[in-house]
Amino acid sequence: MTSEPIITARGVTRRFGGLVALDSVDLDVPKGIVHAIIGPNGSGKTTLLNALSGASHADAGSIRIAGEEIFRLKPHRIARLGLARTFQNIRIFDNLSVLENVKVAAACNKPTPFFDILAANARHKQNETGIDSTARDALETVGLAGRADDQPSQLPYAQRRLLEIARALASKPSVILLDEPAAGMNMTESMTLLDTIAKLKSHGITILLVEHNVRLVMGISDRVAVLDFGKKIAEGTPSEVQRNPLVIEAYLGRRHRHA
Amino acid sequence: MSSALKRWPVVAASLAALAIPLITQDSYVIQLLNIAILNTIVVLGLNFVTGWAGQINFGQAAFYGLGAYTTAIATKSGLPWITTPFLSAIVVIAASLALGLPTMRLRTYYLAMTTIGFGEIIRLIIVHWEPVTGGTSGLRAIPGISIFGIGPEGQIQHYYILVIALALAILIAAHIRRSVLGRAMIATRDSEIAAEQSGVDTTRTKLAAFMIGATYAGLAGCLYASSIRFISPDSFSGTQAILLMTMLIVGGMGSIVGCVFGAVALTILPEALRFLGQWYLVLYGLGVIAVIVLAPGGLASLGPRLQWRQAGVR
Numbered sequence: 001m002t003s004e005p006i007i008t009a010r011g012v013t014r015r016f017g018g019l020v021a022l023d024s025v026d027l028d029v030p031k032g033i034v035h036a037i038i039g040p041n042g043s044g045k046t047t048l049l050n051a052l053s054g055a056s057h058a059d060a061g062s063i064r065i066a067g068e069e070i071f072r073l074k075p076h077r078i079a080r081l082g083l084a085r086t087f088q089n090i091r092i093f094d095n096l097s098v099l100e101n102v103k104v105a106a107a108c109n110k111p112t113p114f115f116d117i118l119a120a121n122a123r124h125k126q127n128e129t130g131i132d133s134t135a136r137d138a139l140e141t142v143g144l145a146g147r148a149d150d151q152p153s154q155l156p157y158a159q160r161r162l163l164e165i166a167r168a169l170a171s172k173p174s175v176i177l178l179d180e181p182a183a184g185m186n187m188t189e190s191m192t193l194l195d196t197i198a199k200l201k202s203h204g205i206t207i208l209l210v211e212h213n214v215r216l217v218m219g220i221s222d223r224v225a226v227l228d229f230g231k232k233i234a235e236g237t238p239s240e241v242q243r244n245p246l247v248i249e250a251y252l253g254r255r256h257r258h259a
Numbered sequence: 260m261s262s263a264l265k266r267w268p269v270v271a272a273s274l275a276a277l278a279i280p281l282i283t284q285d286s287y288v289i290q291l292l293n294i295a296i297l298n299t300i301v302v303l304g305l306n307f308v309t310g311w312a313g314q315i316n317f318g319q320a321a322f323y324g325l326g327a328y329t330t331a332i333a334t335k336s337g338l339p340w341i342t343t344p345f346l347s348a349i350v351v352i353a354a355s356l357a358l359g360l361p362t363m364r365l366r367t368y369y370l371a372m373t374t375i376g377f378g379e380i381i382r383l384i385i386v387h388w389e390p391v392t393g394g395t396s397g398l399r400a401i402p403g404i405s406i407f408g409i410g411p412e413g414q415i416q417h418y419y420i421l422v423i424a425l426a427l428a429i430l431i432a433a434h435i436r437r438s439v440l441g442r443a444m445i446a447t448r449d450s451e452i453a454a455e456q457s458g459v460d461t462t463r464t465k466l467a468a469f470m471i472g473a474t475y476a477g478l479a480g481c482l483y484a485s486s487i488r489f490i491s492p493d494s495f496s497g498t499q500a501i502l503l504m505t506m507l508i509v510g511g512m513g514s515i516v517g518c519v520f521g522a523v524a525l526t527i528l529p530e531a532l533r534f535l536g537q538w539y540l541v542l543y544g545l546g547v548i549a550v551i552v553l554a555p556g557g558l559a560s561l562g563p564r565l566q567w568r569q570a571g572v573r
Contacts, residue, residue, distance in 0.1 A: 055452055075455035084456065091453035093446045095513060104446045107439045108458030114467065117438045118431070124438070131439065171458050 006031045006175055006206045012061035014047050021047040023230040034197065034207040036217040039227035040250060045210040046088055049177050053085045054078040066174060080109055084168035085177035090160050092152045099135055099148040101167055106134040108171035138170040142196050158189035165196060175206045182213050194220055276422050280415045289414040293486060295526035296421040297479045300428045302506045302522040304475025310513040312468035313448025317500045318374030321381040322351045322473040324495025326480025328385060328392060331490055334402040341406050344481050351477030352470055359469045363462050378497050385492045397491025404485045417486040424482060428475060432515055444468050509550045511557025520558040
């Protein structure tokens with residue numbers, strides 16, 4: 001864990017009225033690992049992802065991606081700096097084909113001036129070709145290459161989740177935030193998902209994983225941070241975290257320790 | 260196979276459009292078709308911002324009017340016709356930029372309200388700036404299309420010019436739909452947050468859709484003034500803005516074919532039902548409601564549904 005962190009968050013705080021959803025959270029995510037964030041319902045996991053990705057800005061704090069300060073940047077700027085994400089409740093573009101969904105993100109750092117599009121010139125064509133191959137590669141990685149021309153509504157639920165991952169991958173990010181990727185998946189589908197996550201890691205992409213299913217997290221994560229009531233209560237390797245009394249208390253309640 | 264299936268109706272429709280003047284040369288019919296074509300171009304423009312980018316825009320009729328009045332005023336004051344498409348485009352691009360820049364950061368309903376206000380302002384200016392715009396009686400005897408002294412004569416030649424303009428408008432729209440920008444527009448409509456997190460600048464995308472749409476309307480307005488030769492505030496009122504939106508919804512949001520069906524059907528239908536006298540509005544209204552209830556995807560969604568039925572999918 002000596003490599004420099006790809007995500008450095010300091011004092012990230014988010015309030016919703018009187019509720020402190022994130023209370024001065026610090027987080028360092030080293031490059032190239034699978035880092036999980038776990039915690040009971042309402043502990044602030046998704047709020048933290050939203051703050052990191054710019055979907056819903058933090059009220060205070062500092063967030064750096066590869067050394068670049070992104071606090072309060074618009075989400076598309078953060079995406080262009082190399083941070084992609086998926087959503088807890090799937091957000092697919094239903095009126096685009098499977099391939100086009102991924103192409104949207106594949107265009108992430110390939111801005112085409114309107115004139116080039118209108119003139120349909122060589123630069124436009126070259127750009128579209130590049131976008132097409134990036135998008136097809138991403139579909140290949142998650143195993144959806146055969147469904148490229150289908151509509152997303154024709155995909156089963158688990159494959160829609162994989163489509164979101166392909167879309168995140170297509171923006172060629174250095175970090176992907178996965179928000180409860182296994183939600184609603186059965187055992188076989190979760191296994192496919194784990195394979196996909198391992199594949200992303202082997203591409204050198206850092207994974208920040210928010211997950212409810214603790215067993216799934218422990219098997220694949222290099223590091224785990226635990227949130228409870230908006231505070232980070234523990235961090236370490238999966239086995240360290242599992243033995244941490246504060247974590248056990250957060251998940252099971254105080255009384256169970258004596259039982 | 261699917262692309263071949265898609266292609267032949269387009270070829271058939273194009274041939275039919277080109278053959279119409281061989282069947283009828285009734286000036287009333289041709290004039291009506293000319294207006295239908297112009298409305299189609301305006302609705303294609305509306306489809307960028309409303310059908311694809313998902314923003315409600317009631318200002319499209321005002322952009323149509325701005326283009327028409329710019330052209331009429333320019334040519335009547337002696338400028339050569341060739342300058343008018345550029346002038347009309349510049350005016351509507353400037354107006355849509357000024358209107359879109361502050362509102363596109365906000366969500367759907369704010370644009371709807373802003374554009375309603377904008378439409379009313381344009382209408383009031385047209386009605387009250389009488390020395391220039393002719394007020395409620397409009398402008399007559401507008402000089403026609405003419406490039407270095409060569410221009411179309413009679414309605415049938417105008418019809419062919421408008422058919423060519425429509426074909427260009429359709430090709431450009433289809434090209435943009437297949438480009439980075441078209442995908443970004445639909446992504447913005449389907450999920451603004453997912454589009455942003457995929458690197459799409461949604462504010463810029465919405466603004467681009469709004470401005471391209473306004474340009475379509477402005478250029479259609481230019482052609483309206485110089486081919487119909489008479490304009491009045493009624494053609495570009497708030498009622499017209501709602502009618503354009505209805506054409507888009509009845510035809511099928513987001514579908515180029517739908518824009519053509521919707522605009523042509525709803526331009527011709529009121530005239531075709533005129534023999535019913537005052538009752539025509541009742542039938543017209545019922546027809547619109549029937550389409551919205553029975554085919555929520557618009558007329559354009561009926562085609563694929565028939566094909567599925569034949570293939571036994573549904």
